[in-house]
Amino acid sequence: MKIITFGEVMLRLSPPGVERFAQTDTLEMHFGGTEANVAVSLAQFGCHTAHVTCFPDNPLGRTATSYLRRYGVDTNYIQYAPGRLGLYFLETGAGSRASQIIYDRAGSVFTQIRPDTIDWESVLADADWFHWTGITPALSQGAADCLLNAIQTANRLNVPVSGDPVYRSNLWQYGRQPQEVLPALTEGCTLVLGNPGLFNHLYGITETDIEAAARALQRQFPRVRYVTDTSREQLSASHNRLSAWLFDGQQTYQSPTHDIQPIVDRIGTGDAYMAGLIYGLLTFDDLQRAVDFGAAASALKHTIPGDASLATVEEVETLARGDSSGKLKR
Template structure:
């Protein structure tokens, strides 16, 4: 089977143990993650060959980050080791009515200083069937956005499916170009996008029609009209009852019809970081494995729901575990 290739920054995550606040703790737990890389690792866990492309500092922290994903089965052979700094983020995990909080420390990272000419996309994508990127990658720096642009161009020429989680992070766009100027060109080359109503408005100025009964479908129809290459717009509808209790539904517009899944109650939440990445990884797996779009979307949202029960950025659920949830067993009973 050909690979799924992802592209983006990997950061070190530092978190207080349990649900401690930063002010309480005298230790921090280390894990590694990044939106695009989490997709690759989830797919590798599901049995799909996956490779991730990134740039790490040429030091022990860069090596440790690369090895953490290699241990999860991700092909990291296209990693560039140049620069001095690994991006960091600090996570305080909330509970009940206390929200989780993230503090980023990623300025001037090795990935932000990545130069497009360091990556040979013809070689990287020669054995690929799918390429995935996120709006976070394009937000980090002008050079990262250009490298993403180059990858999409090669993928289109090679007939490779391209997906993106547009994931607008307003505070990351600090290098002088606006997301509204950069993202439309990148999305033009995509077959599948993850895009919420809020992101569609912020990035493309697309709003639900006033008389619509389905806001997502209205927005998705307009996205498909504006970007003819896009065949599917997918997202999750998240109802946040508390930091410990969410309700998740998968939704999709495939160019002709609106599709949704059942809702999954997730309580208590162990770690919601990476839930969206688990969703798109599940959708890619489902699209490559199952005969219907409904089945692919259902697998995707079940995978995302399971991710909320797993510590760290990466969904470590197996196909059998996801299919158990899809089959209706959400009891969490002890397995012996």
């Protein structure tokens, strides 16, 4: 089972524990990016995953590659070019104090990626899935074009495509609007993550009911077979409730709700859902089991430091089966 992901990977710098920026003299170093997080999670499930990206040709770029390799992601398709690595600074909150992110990704080497430099035919040749998110087309024209190439190639090769058309208003600085760019990308998707509000904003879908909006999305983009999303009740930075749903054009499969306390690391929990769901769809013949696996994967990520889930299939299945007792394993 081989899954391809594409997108920027940033260096994440965060104070130890729940310290504030102003009081620390040390920063913990992780790497992350929404698509790469999906790849890392899937690699822990035993899948062959390869991440396509562009890193600076310096020790930091090589360290970023090391990070992906360490967790078992194939790094053979990574490009290296002069430039800077995108960064983000994360302050982890607790209780009523929110976590806070400061992005410093503008002008990173990834935004300078050239669409003609990746041979998607060969990257996707034997792939079973391709995953993208709305971050990539928001970064630069080159990144958007590169992604469109990827999706169209995947479609040509009959590789299923999942898209998470997340919208971040502080990106999209290169002169295009998401509404101009995202429809063509969504067009090629088998699976789309989102909710009626997002679909309204991006695609002009006016239905506000989940199933109705999902059906409207499928009408607009006939290749879309599955629509999915998580829903989250945020009681505090340390306590959330989370569930997920999956619509297959006919019915909605709803996962149980996970009560998550404490939250160790909130970042990447949506990516862990996507990884779990992709794994579920590729592995199980049972959509309920797939969405339950995804929701459990996301719930578990909240207990794991760093951007990407390092949970195994066995751990996710234990939780998906309803055992949240945290019983010591000897």
